[in-house]
Amino acid sequence: MLDLKYIRENTDTVRKMLTDRQTEADLDKLIDLDTRWRENVTNTQVLRARQNEVSQEIAQLKKEKQDAMETIAKMRDLSQDIKERTAKANKDKVDIDAILLTIPNIPEASTPFGTGEADNIEIKTWGDKPSFDFELKPHWEIAETLDIVDFQRGAKVAGSNFVVFKGLGARLERALIQFMLDLHTTQHGYTEISPPFLANRPAMTGTGQIPKLEADMYRCDRDEENPDTDLFLIPTAEVPVTNLFAGEILSADDLPIYYTAYTPCFRREAGAYGKDTRGLQRIHQFDKVEMVKFTTPETSYAEHETLLENAERVLQVLELPYRVVQHCTVELSFAAAKCYDIEVWAPAGEKFLEVSSCSNFEAFQARRANIRYRPEAGAKPEFIHTLNASGTALPRVVIALLETYQNPDGTVRVPAVLQPYMGGLKLIGFGCDS
């Protein structure tokens, strides 16, 4: 979230941001509440000071064995008054915080203004789109023919848009996970994390999924009395990994911290029904390797660029052409200040598919999750900056692999870098399931 003080002093900037993002938030109410709250706090404080003072006097009287009944009686009204004012202030503060949680991050200066996907800016392209001298099959057809993905039975056990990877399909998933984790840990300096696949409400709020995207998540273990103990299936490893340091004060020597994690991701895709539902493009459960960085404010934008490089490297090594686009204002996700998408080329569908979102959240998540660091010993704690990028989401990489490396006979070549992870296998053919 944004700093309340910042909003107070830069209300116009915040208002413009909301317009640019085409988002609604109750900014006027926030300002009103804030004004009232501060006035109330200031007044109550004076009364409290008086109360503390007299309490000392009472203690003194008692110590001297004098009668304090009269003084105590006088304090009763004051005490009640303070209680009522405090209750009102607390209520306003709760309302203020609730609104604060709905205000998105301010886009970083380089973010282009835009009103739709078309206004995203293509930053670069890598690799040449391959050409073929035979008719390409879409990935779902290849997968079904090779019997490596079962689209029907996934729906039977869980529901539509759940899939089952089978035989070499399952092996391919495992190989990709292993390959990506190895790449990031041995080449890019990340520490591997295997986090919980469920996260509670405060964690979901910390990274910004709640309140805005609550309906997009699977919730289990609901407890009306204790909402903080509600558990959600994670929509991304970003949630448990970023929240690892929630409420902590790190030392400057600890930073930057680079973590990478494989997790399945669960998304209800509420409101996305009927959109790209064929095949592996939009499924409710998918595998992903994520990278998360914790940095100082000074270095976060340099770290953002290397983070992007680390994610790009996955596709480069797999020799899959891609492009990088920068989000425009309206496409930028709630918590992000700046975001690049990496989109892999899917030749059969002749389109680019998003396989990684590479975001700098600046202090937005850190402020929500209260993650701070001490710039130097004895200095005041400051919020750190958090960043993350998929490195990468698997199903769409599988789409690109199947479509790019398909042969006319329906078999699929295994990219060189994955062969060691596939037991030396060079070709996904028919009738071999290991």
Add this chain to the structure above:
RNA sequence: GGUGGGAUGGCUGAGUGGACGAAAGCGGCGGUCUUGAAAACCGUUGUGGCGCAAGUCACCGUGGGUUCGAAUCCUACUCCCACCGCCA
């Protein structure tokens, strides 16, 4: 699932309703001493809110309550530890 114990500053750990934002120790920082370091000694050292500031207020797991006054009493909850049962 059952029983018992616990939650206090960066860490360990005291704390009888008014002396407690909190003992003591460790650690950190600054200094004295030293060619340098160690040791020793001295000093200093939590977080946040409101306020231009002086200052002031809050915070002892979280939320309620009792009281003129709560780290301390009551209550609900959360988490942690130990043992028993069950289980991958």
